[in-house]
Amino acid sequence: MQHIISRRAALGLGLATAADVAWPGRAGADQSSAANRIIRIGVLTDMAGTYSALTGQGSVLGAQLAIDDFSRLHPGIKVELLSADMQLKPDVALSIAGDWFDAQGVDLLTDLPLSSAAIAVGEMAKAKDKLAIFTGAASSILTGERCGPNHLHWAYDTWSVPHAIVESTVKEGGDTWFFITADYAFGQQLERDSAGFVTRAGGKVLGSTRYPFPGTTDFSSFLLSAKASGAKVIGLANGGVDSENCVKQAAEFGIMAGGQRVVGVGLLLNDILSIGLPAAQGVRLAEPYYWDLNDGTRAFGRRFQARSVGHAMPNSAQAGQYSAVSHYLKAVAAMGPEKAKVSGRATLAQMREIPVEDVIFGKSTIREDGRVIHPMYLFEAKSPAQSKQTWDLVRLQDTIPADRAFRPINEGGCPMIHA
Template identity: 55%
Template sequence: MNRNFVIVGAALAALWHSTALAQDTIDIKVGVLNDRSGTYADLSGPGSDIAAQMAIDDFGAAEKGINVEIVGADHQNKADIASSIARRWFDQDGVDIIMDLPTSSAAFAVSDLGRQNNKLVIVTGGGSSDLTGTKCAPSTFHWAYDTWSLAHGTGSALVEQGLDTWYFLTADYAFGHSLERDTSAIVTEAGGTVLGAIRHPFPGQDFSSFLLQAQSSGAKVIGLANAGADTINSIKQASEFGITQSGQTLAGLLIFISDVHALGLQSAQGLVLTESFYWDHNDETRAWSRRFAERFGGTMPTMSHAGMYSAMMHYLKAVDATRSKDTATIVAKMKEMPTQDVVFGAGRLREDGRKIHDMYLFRVKTPQQSSGPWDYYETVATIPAEEAFRPIEDGGCPLLSK
């Protein structure tokens, strides 16, 4: 065969491919809706934009004819503000998918709007297990963790250690209620006893009266069913009252590495916690996290940031595979394909919208054990993916009966 003919043929094929790709270009608008100024800004906030953009870049979306625009907004941890923004995004601004959504009440509100508007919602920051339970929606996925997985990991581990009487300090909104409920069930199932609970305003500042009531209960464990700055302040104030020094154990039921960083190892040492991601877990997580930190002022990613990356990557794979952004088409493809990425490894999506992957039980190192900044966790146990999340038949998701 003539060599010139081969070269020309290859060039024509490349030109045809690029032309076809240009004609098949898909424009996607992603809304990252989260807390950018308050209690959850460190664990979510602007870092979620960075994680999403990293996934877009790593996937090579532009080269595959997928043009992605990210827009962001601060819902201030209020469901009404989240609803207002999401409604405008869906109705006026052409947003195709809303992601992140820390604060479960906000996540529920936006999930309902996604159902009404036939739009995709992926919750990587919110925690309530009801998102894939009684309040599941056909176009909502729940990604990084949930209250059942946290309760199962930390609650079971502490009861097994003989810490079998509990009292809860709970943030008074959907997430806190869900975390208290799920942990209470796990503690009781494991043979422990729940002595009571007290609920604090969300967000809170002064936890002194609540902590003193929890201390007076005599429970071996004070379970902190809160998150972010609320958890940080609870732990700091508990230390000031000498609660842990007197023999009671604080259980941070949702702790992010950003919380440990803010507390410092002197205050956080010994905390047992459950997470789906730790930057120093393996070579792949270390490499990805260092790239994230370079873009985010040296700050290592939380599991919510990892969830954003993982969810965006899987979504883009589905868009590329189907050459569509139709919600029903994308949801079906995302559930059909196994998940695989550098932050969570292998996993899958269930029919109720729950993302399944391994979870990990960690213990916070002492200052002496740490080799430097961000070297905070030691792995206590790996919770296999199929055990880490609530069995699908126990959630009460109405989608499963259809």
């Protein structure tokens, strides 16, 4: 099985491929000793599936930009990058992760845009004392009952995103909901967290329907069930291409024109572009990063866009890769690569000792449960007339400060947190 992206695609992004890396043990003791001082980062992502536009090569690029910046400041510390397509299959993800940790000398594994796979890789990182930082996976269970001492959850999760969206929607009159849910860990948790916010705000969940993931492309029966429920709001507990198809097909069925509101609680910026503003206008989404928030986010966005496939702007998962890898490498510099390679747990402890601040999320905090907290932003998709350029897609509606943006630490059920 070919795990590394093609050499042509990698070179287009300025990335290392398997052929560029001298692995330990290949050329004698001297090279092996030198290799033991090389930091290796693996981006395990979705290159061609449902979440490829939201993570994929954009996540790889986010990590590479962080390495580029670090290498300019610390030319004496060598960092190498690997990437692989997990094909949205947990068994494939575990196979690659095991090989990377055991045979390829990978010290940090990132992205994992499939929550069920992230849960398993988190357990593997714990068993092998490696480090994993999840930027693509979203299930809040990763810092709840499946938290662990060897992984962090960066960017967003299934609590923070609906928290920013659902309460405001209920307060504006959208007090009855029906969910269309991807039937796996992420979708199920997203529905549970979202439904909790509906009832907490005084609304009511009228029902839900679940569809097989991955592979579903026709959502007509699920949308018709949602329409027939009479719910004021149809909540999409899914993401990526699935969310896009649901919104597009809902518009075709005249659901929004009929007065029901469609809320994609898993939507990211790329989805709005793919759906198109004629269908997406008025749709809400929540992210901790948007390229046009301030001077820092604009500078990073344009830098990313100049090197990205299709000149795409980064979403918060891809920008989160830059943030996470940058902070990890600060810890490596502080403790030295030899010590960082010995223990992922010790490296995570060093990451907590260093203030977390960057142009992506501003100031962040790494909590004891592994959740990285920072502000979240509520956006609404613009109308076509309001958009001035291709990536001018949303307008800011509200800012949720860091202390309210994520689930309180005592409510997650993380076994590492003692009451």
